[in-house]
Amino acid sequence: MPIELKMPALSPTMEEGTLSRWLVKEGDSVSSGDLLAEIETDKATMEFEAIDDGIVTKLLVAAGTDGVKVGTVIAMIQGEDEVAAPAPKSTPTAAPKSETPKPVPILSSSVERQVSATQAIKHLENVQNDRIKASPLAKRIATNNGLDLAGVTGTGPNGRIVKADIEALSGEARSPSTPQEREPSLRQETPAPAFTIDTDIPHEVIKLSNMRKTIARRLTESKQQVPHIYLTVDVRLDALLKLRGELNASLEARGIKLSVNDMLIKALALALVQVPKCNVSFAGDNMLQYARADISVAVSVPTGLITPIITDAANKSLSKISTEVGELAARAKEGKLQPHEYQGGTASISNMGMMGIKQFDAVINPPQGMILAVGAGEKRPYIVDDALAIATVMSATGSFDHRAIDGADGAMFMKVFKELVEKPLGLVA
Known part of the structure; x- marks a missing residue:
């Protein structure tokens, strides 16, 4: 199968880099140890070497692209043995019935929720054993709104009560009103506001290098976190x-x-x-x-x-x-x-x-x-x-x-x- 070339981590602190220049082009044969590209990290410009032999079939990231995250696929290589061998003909095979995906119930405040018998049974078991299964976020929202989870049928894995169940119970899709109610994943994915300066003074916009970005971040962290x-x-x-x-x-x-x-x-x-x-x-x-x-x-x-x-x-x-x-x-x-x-x-x-x-x-x-x-x-x-x-x-x-x-x-x-x-x-x- 094709080999994916991913943006390497060329230093312990590298999270992204600039693909400064490709040293190969599509169709070139490469061997282990050949130089493929020059990559600018937060501290230096370094050469990226091939590990496998093969033919470069696709360059997925253009030269000069910055902000390329570590692990991003930047090129594809076809192994030499795969290029020489004819591609096998694929014959469609019927998927086993057991692998047919089950329909996912749609939850809405205006439509009655449909739950399977298995989910209902698991819910009864939770109540009987006084062991209600609910996600931490669902529990926090229920507590803040005075809701009794014993009356909620969970639609999550193994009958687990999730946020959507609480929202459907209350009749509206609430947005968390406090930072404590927000999912950790959502907090991490919220982009930082863009830093802009509104000025009418004549000026030139100079793009920051990866090194300058790293200096700005590390020195800010140092002054904020280190006494x-x-x-x-x-x-x-x-x-x-x-x-x-x-x-x-x-x-x-x-x-x-x-x-x-x-x-x-x-x-x-x-x-x-x-x-x-x-x-x-x-x-x-x-x-x-x-x-x-x-x-x-x-x-x-x-x-x-x-x-x-x-x-x-x-x-x-x-x-x-x-x-x-x-x-x-x-x-x-x-x-x-x-x-x-x-x-x-x-x-x-x-x-x-x-x-x-x-x-x-x-x-x-x-x-x-x-x-x-x-x-x-x-x-x-x-x-x-x-x-x-x-x-x-x-x-x-x-x-x-x-x-x-x-x-x-x-x-x-x-x-x-x-x-x-x-x-x-x-x-x-």
Whole structure:
């Protein structure tokens, strides 16, 4: 039989995607492993490979179509063995009488309901056993309207009393008047109202990318559902800048140049190891305590923001971190990251210091428990050895999920992070 090609879930959070481009056309022969299409997810554009051999018989979704739900059939493939074999002639067979569908009784407030003898018997059994079978919604509607279910004959499966029976009994098809009376399925299927702006100001309508839609949804959920607590420290950078200069001089022959952000990633990871109560995720009745520090690094790309991950950053050298950050950032800007390279992470870092931002509060990226926002290093009056001096100082703000991380633990984390940056030899020890 024909093989259905369905929209794949190319990441754990993917619910829909854009079919950017077909790499095959109808009539093409394909083998397992051949590239079929390019699909834009919420984070990257990825290639979709064939699993089976055969011939593409139909492309059901046009290239450029967005909002294609995961599991939607997007193409059909005819297996090569089926193409070669002649189609068997079908001979009509009479369906067994036992499979003939039974007529469904039509219920109306103006027409007397017809029920089978089996349903009536089951209803009597319910009453006799004082065990009336009714759906939860039917019971709620009956209670709210003072109706006695003992006088109702159910037309649902096995004589079960359903909503239609209550409506017919009352003589009118009621619409639930309270949210509690509505079926859960109806609540889920009710579409959200369209967000429109009525304006006469000249403007251009720009269609949101899948990434931008995901960013909007996740950040809204984070601010609504995660209680943020913000803790800020001022960190002196002079020692770290000096060490960076010395390390870059020794790494020049290898073509490696450390950035301040590379060193802050290492400091963040080490601080998480030293203060494990901040290396956590809130999970309802449980909390996940991570055994290593995987740092998500915020990278700005044309379509939004993505966070490639430096895994086990606390146990990697600064040169290794620098190399990985460069490679991941380059692939992120090309939309070529694989899901495992940006899904997960135990904490995040967002650095806007290079744009002159002095201090800001970052939004936590669930399910992570914290994110560190790094501002610009700048010359400021600073107390050094009990005397007023000029020092290069940076403000860093930690955003913590207060459901999982207490203020005292967050404060301890920021203290350790400050010490690691101001005494940076610990980063290379």
